[in-house]
Amino acid sequence: MSPDKLKKFLFILILLTFFSLAAEKKFKVVIDPGHGGTNIGAVSGNIEEKDLTLALAAKIRAFFRKHPAEGIEIVFTRMDDSSMPIKERVEFIEQHQPDLFISLHFNSQKVLSTNRGFEIYYPPDFVSKDPASTALFYDKVNRSFYFGSIFRDLYFKANLHTTWRLPLNMFSQKYNFGLFDDTTVPGLLLEVAYISSPEDRACIENPLFTADVAWFIYDAIIQISNKNN
Numbered sequence: 001m002s003p004d005k006l007k008k009f010l011f012i013l014i015l016l017t018f019f020s021l022a023a024e025k026k027f028k029v030v031i032d033p034g035h036g037g038t039n040i041g042a043v044s045g046n047i048e049e050k051d052l053t054l055a056l057a058a059k060i061r062a063f064f065r066k067h068p069a070e071g072i073e074i075v076f077t078r079m080d081d082s083s084m085p086i087k088e089r090v091e092f093i094e095q096h097q098p099d100l101f102i103s104l105h106f107n108s109q110k111v112l113s114t115n116r117g118f119e120i121y122y123p124p125d126f127v128s129k130d131p132a133s134t135a136l137f138y139d140k141v142n143r144s145f146y147f148g149s150i151f152r153d154l155y156f157k158a159n160l161h162t163t164w165r166l167p168l169n170m171f172s173q174k175y176n177f178g179l180f181d182d183t184t185v186p187g188l189l190l191e192v193a194y195i196s197s198p199e200d201r202a203c204i205e206n207p208l209f210t211a212d213v214a215w216f217i218y219d220a221i222i223q224i225s226n227k228n229n
């Protein structure tokens with residue numbers, strides 16, 4: 001082979017390798033069912049938050065198995081009733097380096113029972129003191145907000161809004177939350193409904209509600225991954 005032909009051959013080889021690697025790169029999502037084991041989370045009567053988050057994660061997994069989405073990889077922090085401290089969840093997320101992590105929770109209010117609805121939390125955008133990490137930090141916050149906005153926009157077409165009439169709120173997380181503070185990748189925390197609210201609780205106790213929440217999250221992940229490509 002002449003040097004020119006060899007150059008061409010190598011160039012094509014590099015190009016093919018590059019495109020096949022790019023094609024294999026999947027949009028990776030870590031789903032984190034909150035609480036578990038001795039950490040039961042919020043409680044109301046016989047309802048414990050750790051069971052609700054696990055049941056929801058199982059339903060999301062079932063949808064991904066029934067309707068596989070090419071180009072998306074889903075990983076779960078826990079799929080049984082085991083305790084998992086925040087530190088371990090952070091390590092899990094950092095090890096996997098997903099494009100997005102979603103932590104699943106159900107809210108509760110101790111005194112009043114009037115707070116209700118679905119809440120989307122994204123990391124706060126306080127200025128990082130370390131200039132070297134500022135760009136990365138803002139990238140994480142901006143992406144989280146962007147992914148959260150896709151959830152918010154889809155919400156109004158989803159059964160959660162049209163059938164269950166659940167109100168929606170989107171917030172920047174104000175209080176110290178390890179999963180946001182100690183991870184370097186985009187993340188969202190979803191508080192699905194208030195178990196302390198009689199209206200929300202009526203939804204939670206209906207198995208169709210869990211399926212609709214799971215479908216909403218499944219659908220949002222597909223839309224997010226499509227927009228990300």
Ligand SMILES: [Zn+2]
Nearest residue numbers: 034041105106
């Ligand atoms: Zn929780």
